[in-house]
């Protein structure tokens with residue numbers, strides 16, 4: 164009996180390890196920077212913050228798996244050992260100070276233990292390091308406008324493009340950023356509350372009218388990265404994707420030069436003093 168329980172235990176441990184390996188390594192074959200059909204794991208990380216989110220997620224997965232198995236084991240013991248047939252004369256014990264202290268203190272210690280990396284992660288997400296450039300993202304019904312105050316003060320609109328892939332994520336004008344540079348993102352809303360979210364960078368922050376929220380990312384890989392507005396903002400909420408193209412420094416410099424000319428008169432809200440948001 165003890166032998167078989169030991170074997171079952173080892174099997175369960177093996178399964179857990181296999182599951183965790185899949186959870187962490189599964190991202191390796193994922194499409195870069197976008198969701199995929201039947202996806203069940205987090206998107207592949209493209210920034211230091213997302214690396215930390217994935218580590219935290221994996222840590223929590225181990226803790227909740229251990230707790231779930233422990234509770235399951237207790238339940239099995241109760242069912243097997245204390246059913247009416249096996250235990251016809253039930254105990255009349257109602258209190259046990261030691262156990263009550265333990266089941267209060269141990270969960271508290273576990274939660275306090277979790278709170279340490281949790282707060283460290285929150286501060287990492289919202290303490291903006293010294294930024295190499297700032298981009299202001301303004302959520303509008305139903306598209307985004309991106310302003311580059313540090314690179315020639317141009318602003319342009321980014322609308323979903325029906326003919327572009329991936330479906331519902333492709334846009335006409337992508338946000339372009341240099342790789343391995345700290346990008347400070349400031350968000351606001353021009354009409355209602357939107358939210359700027361990019362899973363691969365671990366970014367999700369509300370864009371609220373009359374407020375300027377701030378976060379950051381440092382893209383560690385070049386390529387296309389996709390996100391979506393993540394605050395229900397009206398009928399076309401599902402059709403205002405966020406597309407970020409991460410390029411090297413030279414490509415970024417030449418894109419800035421083109422963008423300065425192309426979007427010379429594009430800005431409607433950030434730089435123009437007279438023009439309000441167009442409805």
Ligand SMILES: [Cu+2]
Nearest residue numbers: 392394396400
């Ligand atoms: Cu929305």
